[in-house]
Amino acid sequence: MSTTTSPFPPIADYAFLSNCHTGALVAPDGSVDWMCLPAFDAPSAFGNLLDRGAGSFRFGPYGINVPTARAYVPGTNVLSTTWHTRGGWVVVHDALTMGPRQGEDTVTPHTRPPADDDADHMLVRTVECLDGSVEVELVCEPAFDYGRVPATWSQVDEHAADASGADGTFRLATDMLVGIEGPSVRARHVLSKGDKAFCALSWNGTAVPADAEDAARRIDATIQFWRDWLDRARVPDHPLRTHLERSALTIKGLTYMPTGATVAASTTSLPETPHGERNWDYRYTWIRDTTFTLQALHYLNLDWEANEFMQYVADLEPNPDGSLQIMYGIDGRRDLTESTRDDLSGYEGARPVRVGNGAFDQRQNDVFGAVLDSILLHTNRSRHLPRRLWPLVKSQAECAIEAWQKPDQGIWEARGEPRHYVSSKLMGWVALDRAAKLAEIRDDEKLAASWRATAEQIRADILEHGVSDRGVLRQHYDTDALDASTLLAALFGFLPPDDERLRKTVDAIEEELTENGFVLRYKTDETDDGLSGKEGTFLICSFWLVSALAVVGERDRAESLMERLVRITSPLGLYAEEFEVDRARHLGNFPQAFSHLALIQAAGRIILADFREELSL
Incomplete structure (x- = not known):
């Protein structure tokens, strides 16, 4: 059509x-x-x-x-x-x-x-x-x-x-x-x-x-x-100011005030593949988003909203083993059983139209790192670790220890076979690294030492099994395929900025996992995600690449990509989940919180670099 x-x-x-x-x-x-x-x-x-x-x-x-x-x-x-x-x-x-x-x-x-x-x-x-x-x-x-x-x-x-x-x-x-x-x-x-x-x-x-x-x-x-x-927001006087303000307003607009939850998007079933089956209900809260949400809110000085969101997370009912689900309803409900509305045509014929999200009970081992990084961010900002969050710290650390050696569905919720996804292992390292730092804040040196040792064990495992022969981080342990989620190694400090493996990973993704400069999550013909059809480039991954380029010191390349990304914003300054390069149009649910959160993070890194240069003149 x-x-x-x-x-x-x-x-x-x-x-x-x-x-x-x-x-x-x-x-x-x-x-x-x-x-x-x-x-x-x-x-x-x-x-x-x-x-x-x-x-x-x-x-x-x-x-x-x-x-x-x-x-x-x-x-x-x-x-x-x-x-x-x-x-x-x-x-x-x-x-x-x-x-x-x-x-x-x-x-x-x-x-x-x-x-x-x-x-x-x-x-x-x-x-x-x-x-x-x-x-x-x-x-x-x-x-x-x-x-x-x-x-x-x-x-x-x-x-x-x-x-x-x-x-x-x-x-x-x-x-x-x-x-x-x-x-x-x-x-x-x-x-x-x-x-x-x-x-x-x-x-x-x-x-x-x-x-x-x-x-x-x-x-x-x-x-x-x-x-x-x-x-109330702290928005620097910079050419990216208007994009930061619109993103802040969008994130606030996607916040459910009664509980403090943030929905991933306001819609369901807008297609990632035109006329295809990659149609999902995004009107829920992904725990994975917590750390990106906290980073954005604290960067903008919106500490009240950050605290509200953390209290929502603290209220959530865990699984029997103490772990949190990967997503919850905005009221905290756990059951998000997926159904289809087969009487609806779908947007431009993209079917099925889904209500609920069947991934809610998937195993995704990255969730623990997202929660614990969020708590550390919030603690560092408020200079206080709320008493009610400490049990959550311990339970998520224990779950990460139990889960990190097991395969999962990965950050992209693949509906194929579980794999040893590198980004999941990476977030397991984040979980134990942040837990150790929180234990130090609690003056529990014994726990801190134990968790730090496990974090180093995970790091060693990733560097042994998750790096290809050419020195690039893999999608999972059984492939040399690329995955944009490995850019998280730069964003979360897994490797230092001058590490050759990190630079090679960033370069490989920029050169081999892009369409016209915009980043794909992965190549669908190389990944068993359980679905058919090609998808567009993922805007969050492109913003991640901006951040990663800034981390490894490639400021000009970071700014060039950022300029291209802000030029493809919607007429009203909004972003969907994906961008179809061939027809220059947005795809997926809209507006997409993850895209705007990643924009805020990328813009923050560019603005910081610009201000540092001003100070050095």
């Missing part, structure tokens, strides 16, 4: 809205094509992203589908879209609104201390006519439970109606006159210069904006929320 005939907008053309409880994706034509209520991982009420009949909500000028300009209100996750029609000009603002907390949240209850501001549980959309005369339309056609259940509407009055289905209910309110037409509610109204109108969806009971001025106040309050939040 060509992009010129596809009814699906390009993945990178969507705007991401968030209230830190759920998210929404807005297409360029003004249609909300993805929104799950009331939380990120709930069933969708608007699912046109995965099937053009699975629910949408458009608000914009009648008969015009291509906007003149789209941008975030600076420093926010509030979308501003300007339209030029034959009759005039209008601007639409869209926001999942935030405001002062109004008592207990019964929609998505908190397990973390409530903040001063919280979600309204409302999508607010305002329009203002800037010039001339423009006819505006509203078409709201939800389909609950991932498109399975068309909405049943009941009219409240001439300006409001309630939609219900599959145990879900919300209210649509507007100052336009609405009418019910089967599964949809519609409205049309002509605005002249200076006129304003609004519409809002509310799933918090019956609270809705009283009028257009009230709706505008809620948008303004949301703008203020995001700007106040971003003002």
